[in-house]
Amino acid sequence: MTVKVEKIEGGTPHNTLMWAGLIASLVCIYLGAGLNLAFSAYTFSFFGGLAAVAAIVWGSNTIKTLCSYGIGTGVPSVGMISLGSGVIAMLIATRFNWWLAPIVLVIVAVIIGAIIGYMANDVIMMKIPVMRRSMTEVAVIGALMLMGFAQMATSTYSLVGLASTSSTLLGVTTSGFGGSFIGASIIAVAFILGAIAVQHPFNATLGPSWKQDRMLMLAAECGFLSMIPVAFMSIAYLSLPAVIVSIVVSLAGWYYTYNQYLCLSQRDAAAWLDAKPIREPEGH
Amino acid sequence: MTVTPKPTGGVGMNPVANALSILLLIAIVVATYILYYAASPLVFMALVAVIIGGVLVGFGVHFVPVGGAPAAMGQAPGIATGVAMLAAGSGLAGLFGGAFAINSNLGFFTSIVAGGIGGALMMAITCLFVTLIYTYGMGIPSASGKVKVDPITGDSQVEYKSQGTEGHGLPFSSFVGGVIGGFLGGLGGTLIYYELLMVYEAKLPALLSAASASAVAPVAISLAGIFAVGMFLVNAVLAAYNITGTTEGFHDPKFGRFPRAIIACLAASAVCGIVAILVAAL
């Protein structure tokens, strides 16, 4: 027995969300990198996290559109394939310099996602109308999320920057590889953070009374919630003021979106009861 | 408008799509050969090995018995978890063992077989405990819903199926299928990891201006590991789409769909593999 899933009616059209998410995400990544360069500081790294939030909000609607058609397996598998294809695009983009990398990322992710979408739709013959487009979108989303988290944790998204750290002790700078974002495998944490965060909004709000604004608010909340541990992990790579700025921004954003999500859930719920017995429906 | 979701996965193959996928695969392999074989044969061997690893993973998923939500209620045989993640769990446990072996410098063949055995061992223990819970905890004998007689043991299945269900538990063929699936998953995952590790250890020191390969080892291991996980998940999810989420193992009629998954995994692994290798080789 499966749960009935309704097609979207009304609300924000998917195309709007797609372009808004893509542009907002890219703008945040460039802002973070540019401002950090301009001020020679780390404090603007949190923009990477905001880029990931934009991608997650876009991604939740993509997953909703795809899963409305019934894919046979669960929703979490879409999150996995999103990050699985996204991590490959993101890592090849780290080979380019800071203003070219996001463009390369989007292009490579589109190519990988389109091929995987073609495989899923035509070779495996799932024959879902939006499959190819959705797979392409989730690949871009996964790659953008990873680049955003990498930027938030280390203030950079170049391979050299992610793979090496330098620490100064008594005026002597030593560089190492073992403790870096890639070397210490923090990228694995960003990977699975993104995979769960992108599929959770739709997975948690699916049902006959699904509402788009509630799902999108939950998507923003998941994004800010993911930013919090990334901010804590940046303690190994960024200066203390930058870490504090990241933590404050993440906590503030999470608090606001979580509050809004509670209000929206209260608005949509059949009843909001505290310590009351089961209410049997009539005739049962 | 209400759309009730039902998997519309069709049976049969799409010849045009299959041909295009094979063409894509050949194009990528030939291009890599032309561009890289003279300079560094390692890159070409790595791509071929990654493609084979991805296909092994995708093929192995078809053996793993997964019943999905009905299995959690004893309505369908198989393990009550998602198929992609169960295969990922066993394949990654195998990768863990294989990485240990690679670290001890045991050689190519020994390491990947060690990875395969690790995955098979995890699936064997998991399947055993599923059977023990069903038998001693719930009092339900195993019965398959798709075949009248178990192909390996010859046990009759129909009369052990309770009323109103499609079977339950883990018939012996499903157990064997699970072990084989775990073995192939661990084998494929370790193969992908091993080859990517070789490429990164060769190319990264120059890229990162490091003193030696051993200094860069954590980065190489981590990169190869995360790529192995990523490619594992892509191939496993594609295979999961192929079987539409649930299967009883190799005796299930759905098993006959595996050629589609092989072709899809070939092309997807080729694309992902060449990009993964280009991260260091570009």
Place this chain on the structure above:
Amino acid sequence: MVENIVIGIGITAFAGALASVAGAAEDVESDIGSQGDPNSQVQLAPQMGYIHRIFNKAVSGEPPAYGLWVALGAGLAAAFLQVNVNPVLALALGCAIATLVQGIYATTAYLGRIASLAKFGQPVYIDILKSMTTVTMAHAFIAIFTSVTMCYLMNAALGHPFPLPLLGLVWGIALGAAGSATGNPYYGKERQYQNQKFGAGVPVAASGNIIRYAEAGERNSLDNGWFTAKLGGPASGICFGLIVFLELWRTVLFEPFWQGWGAIFVGLILILVFTFIDRYAEVWARETFGPFAKPEGAAK
């Protein structure tokens, strides 16, 4: 690899014990939260008219969810270790933050799913949210902390090349897979459908008719928790503990033999042993319980 084989075996045994606790805690946590495949019934019940007071924690399945909590705990611990925090403190802090993230995901899942069932009149019970969330977080902390400690031992003491977060990801997914495979049928069939016939699967016609009135009063997820802690939880614990222990044991003890083939042969022997045990259990069930119907013309 360890030079001193005795230390290696000691660490292996310790890791196996930690894994057993992790498996048990993981399964009980996912049963209190009703996560994974049995949750489809909790989701379905209101649509069939059965209003309930069960915690509907729909945070993906157990393998990816536990992959996240354990990897998160391990990643945070690794970051703290890099700034020279004491290892025990780093592990505990990292796991505490990971548990908080888990708790928040649990609450948003419950609210989201129940609010989307408003059409069928299923109310949101705030007291369930308040009382179950902390219990599921407590079990999750045990599972996460033992798993991350086990991964730390593998990396630091046994010399596994994978960094701590990657080990956390690998073993988190394996923990979720093993725990959910073993514990889900027990929770789904035995507890959710306790009033159905024992010794048979749940017929399709009974879908959604989960038990909502418990031994005393109305059933909530804590009732499910103490029941599954009797068999499903410990069985999942032994399952995952065996997986970790045997994987490490055959490697640490036998890899030096025959250039690694010793470990492979021991692995093969273990697989054969488990295959025989499985076959024995299957045959025992068939002979002891007997068929449901005659071989000819079985009832459908």
